[in-house]
Amino acid sequence: MTLYSKIIGTGSYLPRQRVTNADLTAQLAAKGVETSDEWIFSRSGISARHFAAPDQLSSDLAVAAAKQALAMADKQPHDIDLVIVASSTPDFYGSFPSTACIVQRKLGMTNHSAAFDVQAVCSGFVYAVSVADAFIKAGAHKNVLVIGAEVFSRILNFDDRTTCVLFGDGAGAIVLTASEEPGILATKLHADGSYADILSVPGNLANGAIAGSGFLYMDGPAVFKLAVSVLEQVAHEALEHAGMTAEQLDWLVPHQANIRIMKSTAKKLNLPIEKMVVTVDQHGNTSAASIPLALDAAVRDGRIKPGHNVMMEGVGGGFTWGAVLARM
Structure with a gap:
């Protein structure tokens, strides 16, 4: 019997604080940083984003999204035998324990399921789905919870209007299960470390403090140029692989x-x-959370239906990019 992995549940969570361009413009003006709703929207298509509360961590957002996905999939936490979290903003700066392990604990999972994080920035969810798909097809795991969760507001420099207006916080999740029916039809992943400097947080932990910068840096034009090239390429690769x-x-x-x-x-x-599917206008760039957030929105409003062929693709720091072709 050929095993496939299939998406049987989706979920999402956005923090309560919704920040419109007008809200953000007023906040930045108080700091002497000039921008406007028109400037932000014309360059990005973003009208609003959500910011996490001071006491909210990526794992909190992840758990809320996961509960929705589990409910749709009609699964309990103890049914899950692998948790993968994609995040560039983990709960702990040193990245351990993994946010996936914290999610496992907060969901009350006591079945000793495997849990780990994946770091590929905005491509993280695509990478995580590809890993989960491989585990299921190999017969190593049966039900996998895949989450993209970010609190990017914590790494934004609000003196830099070219980056701070673009990002938001949120989480999205899916449940993948072993199936005799094709679900994930193809995955393709790539990376090119020679472009590492165009999108990064150029700091590291040294002697208990950050050496360098703990803020996000992005060379916008370079990222734009590379993104429009590789996204078309990787989509065609996934389609070709699936015939x-x-x-x-x-x-x-x-x-x-x-x-x-x-x-x-x-x-x-x-x-x-x-x-x-477009949610960037209301969510901003939520990095690894953006694809599952958009997927869940379209599933729940009825646009994406069972049997539909869906291409999910992303690019991120690294430089990383990838695509997942799925039949819902």
């Missing part, structure tokens, strides 16, 4: 970074904009 064409796609769920990048990708794939 499909772009015309067979029902939905494109791209990383929600910038509406111009997203529209360019859809155009290059000859997909009408109506087939692309």
Whole structure:
């Protein structure tokens, strides 16, 4: 019997604090940083984002999203035998214990399921799904909880209007299960470390303090140029691996970074904009959380239906990129 992995539940969570462009503009003006709703929206397509409360950690957002995904999948926490969390903003600066282990504890899982984090920045969810898919197909695990969770507001420099207006906090989750019916049809992952400097948090922990900067740095034009190139390429690679064409796609769920990048990708794939799920306007760039947040939104409002072919793809610091082609 051939084993496949199939998505049987999705979930998401956004912190209560919603920050519009007008809200953010006023906050930045008080610091002497000039921007405007028009400046932000015209360059990114973003109108609002959500920021976590001071006492909220990535694991808290992850648990809330996970509970929704488990409920949709009709699974209990003890049914899960692997937890994978994709995050660039883990609960602990030294990255251990893993946020996945903290999520396991907060969900009350006592079955000693495996748990670990994946770090590929905005491509993290795609990487995590690819890993989960491989484990299930190998017969090593049966039910896998995959989560993308971020509190990017903690690493934003609010004196830098080119980055602080773009990102938000949130979490999205899916439950993957072993199935005789094809679900994940293809995955493709790539990285190019020669571009490590164009998107990074250029600091490290030394003697109990941060050496360098603990704030996000991004070379926007360089990231834009690379993203529009690799996203088309990796989508075609995934389609070719599955023996499909772009015309067979029902939905494109791209990383929600910038509406111009997203529209360019859809155009290059000859997909009408109506087939692309867009949440960047209300969520901003939530890094590893952006794809599962968008996926859950479209599943719950009925756009994405069972049997639909969905392309999920993202790019992130590293530089990393990848795609997952799934039949829902």
